[in-house]
Amino acid sequence: MIKDNPSKPLRRSLTASVLLTLAACSNAAQAATYTMFRDPGCGCCLSWAGHVEGGMEAEVASVDTDDMSALKAAKGVPQDMWSCHTMEVEGYIIEGHVPAEAIARLLRERPEGVTGLAVPGMPLGSPGMEMGDRVQPYEVIAFGPDGQKVFASYP
Structure with a gap:
């Protein structure tokens, strides 16, 4: 007769606990926090946040602040590079009406020397600034300690 080792159930339980913990950490790492800071009187910010939520399959937390300049x-x-709202995601700053596809590219590529992306001003036709057929060409600018450069151009 083979005797069962009394420590086997404990090892199995510990192994299962470790695996569950690792899975939970993995899921937490994948769930980035998108935090948008905005002036409480601005409506286009909420439209842009909806664009990001749909395009990134993410939830954007909105934080109202009265001193956006600071x-x-x-x-x-x-x-x-200033625009109306500022978002933080995974250590990057996203300023203004940056399209979700540019944010996804930034998070995927993680270019060296880039702190964030910005769409200066509020160009018509950019996400959150849709006005029918009216569209202004605009650029997404990458900024950081290495300076500024065009990251993407629309349309």
């Missing part, structure tokens, strides 16, 4: 300065957004 927030942008504290987050390191160059003043010539």
Whole structure:
């Protein structure tokens, strides 16, 4: 007769616990936090957040603040890149009406020397600024310690 080792059930239980913990950590790492800071009186910010939620399959938390200038300065957004809202995701800053596809590309490629992306101003036709057929060409600018460069152009 083969005797069962009394420590086997304990080892199995510990192994299962470790595997469950690793799976939970893996899922938590995949679930990025998207936090958008906005002036409470701005409506286009919420439209843009809806665009990001749909395009990134993510939930955007909206935080109202009355001093966007101070927030942008504290987050390191160059003043010539300022727009109406500022978002943080996975250590990056997203300023203004940046399309979801550009954000996805940034998170996928993680280019060296880039702190964030910006669409300066509020160009018509950019996500959250749709006005029928009216569209202004615009650029998504990557910014960081290495300076600024065009990341994408629309349309």
